[in-house]
Structures are given as C-alpha cells and as structure tokens.
Ligand SMILES: [Fe+2]
C-alpha cells in the first residue's frame with residue numbers, strides 16, 4: 583500500500599466542497615413525519631439555481647409527465663420528497679464538479695455520460711427486478727465512479743498515467759489505480775460519500791460496484807449498479823476510462839433474479855432512457 587498517495591487522496595477529499603446546505607435540510611425533513619410540500623419547496627427555493635434545475639429536469643422527457651409542472655410544490659407532490667432530494671443531490675454534484683477547474687486530460691463530458699448511462703441502466707435493472715427504490719439506485723449509479731473525479735482533479739498526473747496505462751495494457755482501471763495509488767476509486771468515492779453523509783445504501787453502491795471485496799454483503803442494489811456499469815460500457819454510453827468491457831459477475835445476475843430473455847427489452851429501454859437523460863448534463 584502506497585500510504586503517501588492514499589493520504590494525499592484522503593487529504594483531497596477533505597478539501598472538496600461540501601454539499602449545499604439545502605441537501606442536509608431536505609434529509610432532515612425526510613425524517614420528519616410532519617413535513618409538508620410547502621416546507622420542502624421553501625427549503626429548495628433558498629437556492630434558486632438548484633430550484634430551476636430541479637424544475638427543468640422534472641419537465642424534461644426523462645419523466646415524461648403528461649403536463650408541464652409550473653412550481654416546486656406541484657413537483658414534490660408528484661415525485662415525492664425522496665426523489666426530489668435525489669434530484670437535488672445529482673444536479674448539485676454535477677454543478678459542483680463542473681465549477682472545479684481541473685484542466686485534466688480526463689474527458690469529463692464522457693465521464694458524466696458514462697455516469698448517466700450507468701444510472702439509467704441500474705435503474706432499468708432495479709425496475710425489472712421490482713426493487714423498492716429504483717430512484718435511489720439511479721443516484722448510486724450516477725455517483726458510482728465519483729472517486730475517479732477526485733483522482734482526476736487532485737492527483738492529475740498520476741491519474742493521467744493510470745488512464746494511459748489502461749489504454750495500453752487493457753487492464754481494468756481499479757487494478758492500475760491500486761498499483762499506482764495503493765487504492766482505487768471505490769475507496770476514494772466511499773470516503774467522499776461518507777463526508778457528504780450520503781445514505782449507507784449509496785455508500786455501499788459506490789464502494790462495492792466492482793464487487794472487488796468478497797467479504798462485503800452483495801445486495802440487489804449493488805448488483806444493479808455492477809451490471810449497469812458493464813451494460814453501459816458494452817453499449818458505448820460515454821466513457822469512464824475503461825479500455826475493455828468488464829464482465830458482469832454471475833452472482834450479481836443471480837441476486838437480481840432477472841430472466842436473461844428480458845435482456846433485449848432491458849437494452850432497448852436503457853438506450854431510450856439514456857437519450858432522454860443526458861438533459862441532466864444541460865440542466
Ligand atoms: Fe468504477
């Protein structure tokens with residue numbers, strides 16, 4: 583383990599901006615049985631740029647709602663607080679990382695397309711497997727590789743070397759990261775998710791999406807992100823730097839319990855939803 587690089591990474595996680603205060607307030611409201619749509623909309627309205635993004639997204643083809651939603655209160659009633667809170671998390675994370683100047687050779691646009699591809703694929707798998715909250719799985723998929731952004735921004739040259747090495751050797755990114763940094767992006771991503779107080783489920787999806795730790799409990803949500811990552815790479819949706827399509831582990835398919843003859847329908851839905859979802863990047 584190359585301790586100095588690992589410590590650098592953790593140091594950079596500490597330097598990273600925190601999530602907007604409204605995310606914490608929404609999390610608190612989610613725990614309160616007395617929260618009303620008005621209270622929630624008042625909190626979101628404290629940050630007008632996020633309020634506008636959320637409304638744009640609600641009105642995008644991604645949700646295909648039958649009519650235009652004109653105000654936040656209406657959006658909250660239709661989508662529910664948990665989904666609105668996820669939207670705030672997703673839009674503010676993208677906004678925050680776009681504001682950090684990285685001048686890194688890592689292609690950020692392609693990275694976010696890969697993240698959206700994985701989020702969409704994981705969500706479709708979660709819906710097909712009748713999971714409780716496909717929306718939470720979408721968020722886990724969107725943030726699954728967030729550790730790579732920390733590497734790209736704070737360990738720029740080393741991460742560029744990782745990506746070059748992957749391009750030449752065809753090895754998985756996590757293997758080269760472990761060799762060069764002493765840890766991979768699932769570790770760094772977990773540190774960031776903990777710093778942001780994200781739910782345990784989200785932390786676990788980020789930490790275990792490559793199923794590289796055999797001792798960890800494999801949940802349906804982790805399995806959906808694991809397979810979602812493979813499918814979006816296979817379908818060429820964006821790029822997170824991998825040269826080869828990783829193999830989705832059989833145990834993840836077994837846990838999700840999805841019939842393989844559904845695969846064609848699943849892929850068609852992922853393709854369609856991906857095209858509708860890239861609007862998140864423009865919001
Ligand atoms: Fe990854």
Ligand SMILES: [Fe+2]
Nearest residue numbers: 700727811822
């Ligand atoms: Fe990925």
